Amino acid sequence: MSKDRLFIVVPCYNEQQVLSTTDERLRNLLRIMVDENFVAPDSRILYVNDGSTDNTWSIIERLTTEHECVCGLKLAANVGHQCALLAGLEQAAKVADITVSIDADLQDDINVIPEMVAKWRNGADIVYGVRRRRDTDSWFKRNTALTFYRLMQHLGVRSVYNHADFRLMSRRAVEQLCRFRERNLFLRGMVPLVGYKSDTVTYDRSARMAGESKYPLGKMLNFAADGITSFSIKPVRLVLWLGVIFTFVALVILAYVLIAYFTGRTVSGWASLMLSIWFVGGFVLIGLGIVGEYIGKIYIEVKDRPRYNVEQAIIK
Ligand code: UDP
Numbered sequence: 001m002s003k004d005r006l007f008i009v010v011p012c013y014n015e016q017q018v019l020s021t022t023d024e025r026l027r028n029l030l031r032i033m034v035d036e037n038f039v040a041p042d043s044r045i046l047y048v049n050d051g052s053t054d055n056t057w058s059i060i061e062r063l064t065t066e067h068e069c070v071c072g073l074k075l076a077a078n079v080g081h082q083c084a085l086l087a088g089l090e091q092a093a094k095v096a097d098i099t100v101s102i103d104a105d106l107q108d109d110i111n112v113i114p115e116m117v118a119k120w121r122n123g124a125d126i127v128y129g130v131r132r133r134r135d136t137d138s139w140f141k142r143n144t145a146l147t148f149y150r151l152m153q154h155l156g157v158r159s160v161y162n163h164a165d166f167r168l169m170s171r172r173a174v175e176q177l178c179r180f181r182e183r184n185l186f187l188r189g190m191v192p193l194v195g196y197k198s199d200t201v202t203y204d205r206s207a208r209m210a211g212e213s214k215y216p217l218g219k220m221l222n223f224a225a226d227g228i229t230s231f232s233i234k235p236v237r238l239v240l241w242l243g244v245i246f247t248f249v250a251l252v253i254l255a256y257v258l259i260a261y262f263t264g265r266t267v268s269g270w271a272s273l274m275l276s277i278w279f280v281g282g283f284v285l286i287g288l289g290i291v292g293e294y295i296g297k298i299y300i301e302v303k304d305r306p307r308y309n310v311e312q313a314i315i316k
């Protein structure tokens with residue numbers, strides 16, 4: 001009999017529409033894996049309720065009483081997908097040998113989980129689920145995501161292309177991840193920093209079963225900005241270089257003005273003057289904004305607030 005205890009961690013925010021179906025599919029999969037002696041019989045599914053405003057928690061509570069293999073974690077407030085996921089992983093790693101994180105809408109193919117476990121047995125501490133195609137995402141989401149990944153790579157952030165937060169982590173990998181103390185979480189950039197041996201499995205991503213995406217455009221852009229500014233200070237350096245270039249241009253203009261003055265040519269250039277004032281003003285503001293973004297991050301980090309607050313834990 002396998003002694004490796006698996007915890008499937010599922011963050012849930014207002015997921016009452018999909019939760020029952022999700023639970024059924026996950027339990028089926030877990031039962032098969034247990035029957036085939038692939039994981040320990042006391043393996044669990046852990047739902048993390050991220051301060052939902054609908055019936056998500058009462059559904060989770062009911063599931064925990066009906067099924068031995070279902071556990072629940074209730075956070076006291078909505079802390080966002082990344083923190084909720086970390087809360088679940090942190091709890092799970094106390095008792096589990098392996099954890100698999102997956103979104104509640106099961107857009108990721110749960111049937112590759114056994115393959116993930118197999119790769120873990122082969123010595124990988126982290127196994128990334130990587131999407132083969134993104135046909136089911138809208139054209140817009142697909143292309144913004146691609147641009148974002150490229151940008152991240154360009155800025156020197158090591159992240160796995162087309163991997164979201166569907167991954168297997170060994171207990172020690174989660175323990176190491178929890179030692180990253182930052183509040184601005186961008187897990188898919190942090191996990192590669194853990195550094196243990198990793199592997200990937202590929203799958204096709206399907207469309208959301210029901211309910212709405214909890215990542216509308218605004219949240220997505222915020223997430224992207226966090227991802228960049230939490231991992232790279234290159235934007236600040238870019239501002240510095242822009243400053244250097246502008247100073248140089250200003251010197252050239254100064255030389256031109258002096259020459260014009262001494263050769264007695266009058267300069268009528270009101271338009272060019274106004275133009276440059278606006279241009280420079282704009283760039284200065286952008287520069288300030290970028291610097292401000294980092295100062296804001298520092299502000300949030302130095303407060304050292306807890307990342308989440310567990311209100312109730314049903315762990316069996
Ligand atoms: N989620 C969460 N807290 C939030 C927002 C989302 O726990 O504040 C969960 C949500 O329930 C889902 C996962 O994060 O399990 C991913 O959200 P979603 O599927 O809506 O994102 P998308 O796939 O559209 O990027």
Ligand code: MG
Nearest residue numbers: 103105107208
């Ligand atoms: Mg989704």
